[in-house]
Amino acid sequence: MTSPSTDPREVVELNFDGLIGPSHNYAGLSLGNVASAGNKGSVSRPRQAALQGLAKMRRVMGLGLPQGFFLPHERPHTSWLRTLGFSGSDTQVCADAVAADPQLFANAASASAMWTANAATVSPAADTRDGRVHLTPANLSSMTHRSLEWTETVRQLKLMFADERFFAVHDPVPARFGDEGAANFMRLARSHGDPGLEIFVFGEDRGGKYPARQALRASEAVARKHGVEEALFTAQSAEAIEAGAFHNDVVAVANGRVLFAHERAFEYRAELFDEVRRLFPEVEIIEVPDSEVSLEDAIASYLFNSQLLSLPDGSQHLVLPTECRDTPSVKAWLGSNIGGNGPIHGASFLDVRESMRNGGGPACLRLRVAAGAEARAAIDTRFLLDDEKADTLERLIEEYWPDSVSPGDLAAPDFWEACWAARRALLAQLGF
Numbered sequence: 202m203t204s205p206s207t208d209p210r211e212v213v214e215l216n217f218d219g220l221i222g223p224s225h226n227y228a229g230l231s232l233g234n235v236a237s238a239g240n241k242g243s244v245s246r247p248r249q250a251a252l253q254g255l256a257k258m259r260r261v262m263g264l265g266l267p268q269g270f271f272l273p274h275e276r277p278h279t280s281w282l283r284t285l286g287f288s289g290s291d292t293q294v295c296a297d298a299v300a301a302d303p304q305l306f307a308n309a310a311s312a313s314a315m316w317t318a319n320a321a322t323v324s325p326a327a328d329t330r331d332g333r334v335h336l337t338p339a340n341l342s343s344m345t346h347r348s349l350e351w352t353e354t355v356r357q358l359k360l361m362f363a364d365e366r367f368f369a370v371h372d373p374v375p376a377r378f379g380d381e382g383a384a385n386f387m388r389l390a391r392s393h394g395d396p397g398l399e400i401f402v403f404g405e406d407r408g409g410k411y412p413a414r415q416a417l418r419a420s421e422a423v424a425r426k427h428g429v430e431e432a433l434f435t436a437q438s439a440e441a442i443e444a445g446a447f448h449n450d451v452v453a454v455a456n457g458r459v460l461f462a463h464e465r466a467f468e469y470r471a472e473l474f475d476e477v478r479r480l481f482p483e484v485e486i487i488e489v490p491d492s493e494v495s496l497e498d499a500i501a502s503y504l505f506n507s508q509l510l511s512l513p514d515g516s517q518h519l520v521l522p523t524e525c526r527d528t529p530s531v532k533a534w535l536g537s538n539i540g541g542n543g544p545i546h547g548a549s550f551l552d553v554r555e556s557m558r559n560g561g562g563p564a565c566l567r568l569r570v571a572a573g574a575e576a577r578a579a580i581d582t583r584f585l586l587d588d589e590k591a592d593t594l595e596r597l598i599e600e601y602w603p604d605s606v607s608p609g610d611l612a613a614p615d616f617w618e619a620c621w622a623a624r625r626a627l628l629a630q631l632g633f
């Protein structure tokens with residue numbers, strides 16, 4: 202149900218990317234995320250990472266879409282460490298935590314809030330009973346370092362979307378039921394402003410080597426809280442999880458009428474497609490067969506973790522990570538399937554390598570919020586980007602973000618101070 206004043210054509214997507222924080226590092230914290238495990242212990246480049254993320258935001262703005270961002274969270278996260286019994290000054294808390302339990306400390310230092318596809322699940326106004334945009338922050342309870350994010354995420358969401366005429370920001374689902382937010386959510390609709398079919402993708406724990414992060418009960422709770430009229434619940438394929446697709450958005454993405462997925466993404470593929478076609482007959486399913494792009498290549502390249510965007514001219518454009526160009530099977534598939542008469546009209550490549558090395562592609566780095574003109578005008582402008590602000594952020598990153606972080610640096614007081622100083626400078630600059 203769309204509120205009468207909202208013209209579906211006015212509803213566009215606004216992506217909120219996570220501004221990559223100064224503590225970006227490779228601690229290998231995510232079991233089941235093959236990139237994170239494979240790069241454990243390597244030297245990270247926070248400054249470069251943040252600049253790559255900002256360049257992505259500029260690229261999307263250049264395609265004609267509005268852009269927003271989330272602030273990095275305070276890391277090392279001393280208030281969390283205090284809840285674990287460490288005390289004294291912030292520096293003392295960190296020093297004691299590093300000495301007592303370096304692995305625990307690494308969790309407190311992660312910059313993982315950058316992957317804002319995991320910040321929340323968002324149901325656009327056209328899908329919800331009260332005609333408002335509903336947002337539920339994800340509890341991210343399956344990974345320690347990620348479970349620290351939601352308290353700060355809620356704070357930012359409540360500032361961004363404070364206007365209750367247009368937005369409802371809920372509390373997260375109880376931690377017992379793991380919720381990973383928009384990474385396990387897809388939506389099909391004629392346009393962002395038309396009522397859509399919301400597809401929630403959960404993981405079934407089958408005792409495999411990797412955890413299934415999204416619980417069915419969490420997905421169902423989110424749909425209930427949002428008052429979603431039309432929702433479908435389907436399982437991620439167990440073999441995809443075992444191959445390293447820890448979130449559904451590593452193997453599938455949807456936008457408008459298009460569902461773009463790997464052949465082995467879903468456990469009950471045929472049933473799902475039948476149901477989707479029944480509920481949304483206009484759907485265009487682009488399925489990539491395993492014989493053309495193996496699951497392994499899909500996961501290594503993050504083909505499906507691309508941003509599939511509806512551009513102002515009505516076309517669909519895919520923003521892919523450069524890894525897709527460097528993976529021969531993916532490059533070949535793109536060459537013969539993008540453009541022409543297909544529903545995806547164009548594609549471009551983008552370097553987000555620093556995030557990719559922790560398992561975060563272009564789509565992981567953004568939270569999509571589709572909203573009408575009036576609702577967009579009600580969003581706290583401090584979280585919105587334009588060219589001038591992007592220039593300011595770039596200068597700040599150049600000045601304050603560490604150039605590199607090696608595993609040993611995590612234990613260094615200078616590094617903690619640099620991270621805190623960078624965030625202070627950012628907040629002051631943006632008027633927080």
Ligand SMILES: N=C(N)NCCC[C@H](NC(=O)CCC(=O)O)C(=O)O
Nearest residue numbers: 228229230231234237318384448565
């Ligand atoms: N697919 C989506 N939407 N998001 C990607 C999240 C990547 C993230 N990586 C990490 O948390 C690595 C952190 C480390 O190892 O330090 C994760 O596994 O949760």
